[in-house]
Amino acid sequence: MVITNFNGTGVGFGFGVGCGFGVGWGFGGMPLNLLGLGAGGGCGVGVGLGWGFGTAYGSKYRSSRITFQGVEFDSKEKGNSTEFSKPSPEVGDRSVFTLSQVAQHKSNKECWLVINGRVLDVTKFLEEHPGGEEVLLEVAGKDATNEFDAIGHSKVAQNLVLKYQVGVLQGATVQEVDFKDVVDKESNSKEMSAFVIKEGEMSKSKAFYEFFVPLLVAGIYFGYRCLTRADPVTY
Numbered sequence: 001m002v003i004t005n006f007n008g009t010g011v012g013f014g015f016g017v018g019c020g021f022g023v024g025w026g027f028g029g030m031p032l033n034l035l036g037l038g039a040g041g042g043c044g045v046g047v048g049l050g051w052g053f054g055t056a057y058g059s060k061y062r063s064s065r066i067t068f069q070g071v072e073f074d075s076k077e078k079g080n081s082t083e084f085s086k087p088s089p090e091v092g093d094r095s096v097f098t099l100s101q102v103a104q105h106k107s108n109k110e111c112w113l114v115i116n117g118r119v120l121d122v123t124k125f126l127e128e129h130p131g132g133e134e135v136l137l138e139v140a141g142k143d144a145t146n147e148f149d150a151i152g153h154s155k156v157a158q159n160l161v162l163k164y165q166v167g168v169l170q171g172a173t174v175q176e177v178d179f180k181d182v183v184d185k186e187s188n189s190k191e192m193s194a195f196v197i198k199e200g201e202m203s204k205s206k207a208f209y210e211f212f213v214p215l216l217v218a219g220i221y222f223g224y225r226c227l228t229r230a231d232p233v234t235y
């Protein structure tokens, strides 16, 4: 099983008494592909049905038997090792491309990008990418090394990079890799684990504003209502 955690800005709906903040469901993370638990605080209406913005945290699960196109992580076992099957690329692995040549392939029909000096044709991987095809298309035709590293991709993802290599970038020094070596313990264990926390995506001050300001406002309002409530008249 693969669990990918995410956090991001979310929208929460909740019910409250007196003021309208509560805990509810929200969406968050990139991509917005699963609902997560969110906390929201906000304006109260009437008897206290409220809504607010908060941060959503969630996890998404998928089967551990992920088969990326053409790559069988847990089959073809020979003894204790698993064979990493790489289909023959249309273009030779050692072809040398310039960045402007790579830049000519930036659509979903032909999507190339560069990672660590390797030129990759990820067209067939677009739909398979756990992070969504949009992020790949955003860096299509460019050097996406920084974006790739920033996510903290797993060893499995790094091995997949080799599968989609169609050449190298002109002037780049690329570490030679023997394809028999790319399968490590992680893929042999038939389990692809991912724990992606996008730190830095939300600054501390933003988190402060999203969480505490609505709570503060609601608290002040609640306190004001308590203090200004007229005492019942007793006879």
Ligand code: HEM
Pocket (backbone or CB within 6 Å): 004, 005, 006, 029, 030, 031, 115, 120, 122, 129, 130, 131, 132, 135, 136, 139, 144, 147, 148, 151, 152, 153, 154, 155, 156, 157, 158, 160, 161, 164, 192, 193, 194, 196
């Ligand atoms: C050919 C290059 C790439 C491959 C083979 C690849 C593969 C993967 C894989 C296997 C995962 C699942 C988690 C993991 O194992 O690390 C993943 C997640 C992700 N990737 Fe990539 N990736 C590639 C390029 C990129 C690029 C360039 C970006 C950003 C521009 C990106 C953004 C993401 C994001 C945001 C996630 C996390 C998804 C989530 O939080 O649910 N990936 N990728």
